[in-house]
Amino acid sequence: MxxxxxxxxxxxxxxxxxxxxxxxxxxxxxxxxxxxxxxxxxxxxxxxxxxxxxxxxxxxxxxxxxxxxxxxxxxxxxxxxxxxxxxxxxxxxxxxxxxxxxxxxxxxxxxxxxxxxxxxxxxxxxxxxxxxxxxxxxxxxxxxxxxxxxxxxxxxxxxxxxxxxxxxxxxxxxxxxxxxxxxxxxxxxxxxxxxxxxxxxxxxxxxxxxxxxxxxxxxxxxxxxxxxxxxxxxxxxxxxTKLKGLPEETRKRRAIAGSYLAEIHNPKLELPLGDRLKEDAWHLFVVKTANRSQLIQHLEKAEIGYDIHYPKAPHQQNAFAEFRHYSLPITERIHEQVISVPLNGSLTTPEVSYIIETLNNY
Ligand SMILES: Cc1ncc(COP(=O)(O)O)c(C=O)c1O
Missing domain, CATH: 3.40.640.10 (Type I PLP-dependent aspartate aminotransferase-like (Major domain))
Known part of the structure; x- marks a missing residue:
């Protein structure tokens, strides 16, 4: 799929x-x-x-x-x-x-x-x-x-x-x-x-x-x-027009995030906090993993799209040379470990199940 x-x-x-x-x-x-x-x-x-x-x-x-x-x-x-x-x-x-x-x-x-x-x-x-x-x-x-x-x-x-x-x-x-x-x-x-x-x-x-x-x-x-x-x-x-549909989009996102949080069980993945499941807008579902390139290979093989928010910290960007002196270990670790998996209101139930199954098989 x-x-x-x-x-x-x-x-x-x-x-x-x-x-x-x-x-x-x-x-x-x-x-x-x-x-x-x-x-x-x-x-x-x-x-x-x-x-x-x-x-x-x-x-x-x-x-x-x-x-x-x-x-x-x-x-x-x-x-x-x-x-x-x-x-x-x-x-x-x-x-x-x-x-x-x-x-x-x-x-x-x-x-x-x-x-x-x-x-x-x-x-x-x-x-x-x-x-x-x-x-x-x-x-x-x-x-x-x-x-x-x-x-x-x-x-x-x-x-x-x-x-x-x-x-x-x-x-x-x-x-x-x-x-x-x-x-x-x-x-x-x-x-x-x-x-x-x-x-x-x-x-x-x-x-x-x-x-x-x-x-x-x-x-x-x-x-x-x-x-x-x-x-x-x-x-x-x-x-x-889209503002009228936003509460329904948010409802769907919360339901999908709820399924991910309840059904993804993989010690290699650190899931986002679920303590504000019904308050979060779930713009992104961001997972942390120690070996991101391996997870990327796994997702690519399963034909599941992903994105990284973000691959390089702002203070390490060429445009911000003036901030290169900063030492920000938490921020840098986050940028090395995060990966976002699909989460939006257009996902179907079989697609959500397939994403969960693929992440559990990793
Ligand atoms: C956290 C954050 N701030 C600011 C912006 C900038 O918004 P725009 O691309 O509409 O200028 C974005 C958009 O990508 C964002 O994600």
């Missing part, structure tokens, strides 16, 4: 006829930028996230950069960020002229640990960028308490955690702003690049609305040096 790691065509198949009518409506209306679809998606997504505001932007990296820019921090201000994240989380800090302070995650949850935040705070620290990696929410009560006590901004990279819960709510308590990506492979994915900033702050929402449109809210008047980061009207229409 051949199973791709992720087939976007298969994942989007249930939405095809609605996408066609969304496109017809878009053509019929004749408004292409920042119009009804964007406004309606912003209202619906804010409500979905239990937040006051959602502002559509061009992609997840821009969402992060616009948040950081809106904080108006002195150049070189330090932002504490987990070292084991996607390149974009750290790049956003660098691109804003700020200094990322890379810290180790908790090895079991893969998420930034409160202890490492506390150890990294200096007089230049202005914020924490917490990443809900693989679909699991960070420990927001503890992180928000630290941020409050130390007078730090709390920004969340939620590119992988649409619809995840924390204490039963989709809100990240204590966060000043949350950045979402709707890149096509995300749990809520558009058909092109797209992103959003979610916040409870009126001042931030106003600033981001201006910054995404060159720094202007009144036509031809520019209050800030912004950029062009507008969410496409067409993509906002597709996102409105």
């Amino acid at each position: 051949k199973i791709p790691f992720l087939s976007l065509k298969k994942l989007n198949a249930p939405y095809l006829s609605q996408f066609h009518s969304d496109f017809e409506e878009f053509l019929e209306r004749g408004f292409y930028m920042l119009h009804d679809n964007v406004r309606n998606f912003e209202t619906e997504f804010a409500e979905f996230c239990s937040a006051k505001h959602a502002i559509g932007v061009a992609n997840g990296l821009d969402a992060l950069e616009l948040i950081l820019k809106s904080l108006d921090l002195p150049p070189g201000s330090e932002i504490i960020v987990p070292a084991n994240t996607y390149f974009a989380s750290i790049l956003s800090i660098v691109n804003c002229g700020l200094t990322p302070i890379l810290v180790e995650p908790d090895e079991r949850t893969f998420l930034i640990s409160t202890e490492s935040i506390l150890n990294a705070i200096s007089s230049k620290t202005k914020g924490v960028l917490a990443v809900n990696l693989y679909g699991r929410m960070c420990d927001f009560h503890e992180i928000a308490n630290i941020c409050k006590a130390e007078n730090l901004y709390l920004v969340v990279d939620a590119a992988q955690s649409h619809d995840a819960l924390y204490d039963g709510s989709r809100d990240c308590p204590g966060a000043d702003a949350i950045a979402y990506s709707f890149y096509p492979t995300k749990n809520l994915g558009a058909l092109a690049d797209a992103g959003a900033v979610v916040t409870q702050h009126d001042w931030m929402a106003e600033r981001i609305k201006s910054l995404r449109n060159y720094g202007s809210t009144v036509r031809y008047q520019f209050e800030h040096k912004g950029r062009n980061s507008r969410l496409s009207e067409l993509q906002a229409g597709f996102l409105r």
